[in-house]
Amino acid sequence: MNQSVSGWQLPRIDAGLFFLRVAGAFMLFYVHGLPKIVHYTEELSLIEDPLGLGRQFSLLMAIFAEVVCPLFIAAGVFTRLACLPVLAVLIVSMFVVHTQWSIAEGQFGWLLMIIFGTIALCGPGNWSLSRKRVA
Template identity: 30%
Template sequence: MKRLFTTNYNHRSLDIALLILRLGIAGLMLTHGMSKLNTLLDGGAIQFADPFGFGATASLALAVFAEVFCSFLLVLGLATRLAVLPLIITMLVALLTVHANDPIGKQEPALHYLLVYVVLLITGAGSISFDKLISRRNTRSRRGY
């Protein structure tokens, strides 16, 4: 019972939690991204928000890059902090332009994704990731191992 209220944490549990968070959020975002990728590859007329005037196709391609490519990087835990930046920007665009006038219920999914991506920006991928392997390798090479 005491364990329920402790503020101590086990590093291994935190790494597992970050792995679950990365895999879960990336998997969910991939469902959004894959449908956008299919729309982009279909070759038909593209109806997509263009908040910055790049054109609907370019805006869709940027969203696909973030939602598919960057989500795949999150699954691997590769360049995690860099990978979440396009995802954060995409969620901010969705929140502040596409759904700006919508009720909170429509804005809530973008807010949820945004919160998780900000947490991953702060924490990084954790030790169950390619980021950790690269970090470990770089540390060894600096020491001359």
């Protein structure tokens, strides 16, 4: 953390990162991840295979990025690492699968990229399970 940031601002930054992590992870899990688990068979027939790796592999990777990774991100464990699969799925989705979408049509995906890109750059903050405790 930047040493020029005064002490009273640090709790606000940590609160902001906490809110960003938990809200972003919840939205990704609830809107994208949960339906993929609950309706796995239907999702398997609908999912695109943009990289030619097979529909099942593509769906399993999406489930990992949209179910498992948000749990780590919300808890603040391996946060930056957990953001990478999420960002990879979002980048493939927005730049390969849905290239015809306007900004308005893809706004949820763009906002998720902004949220998880910010978390990947800034880290989880002190309000996380992985924060370093000083004795």
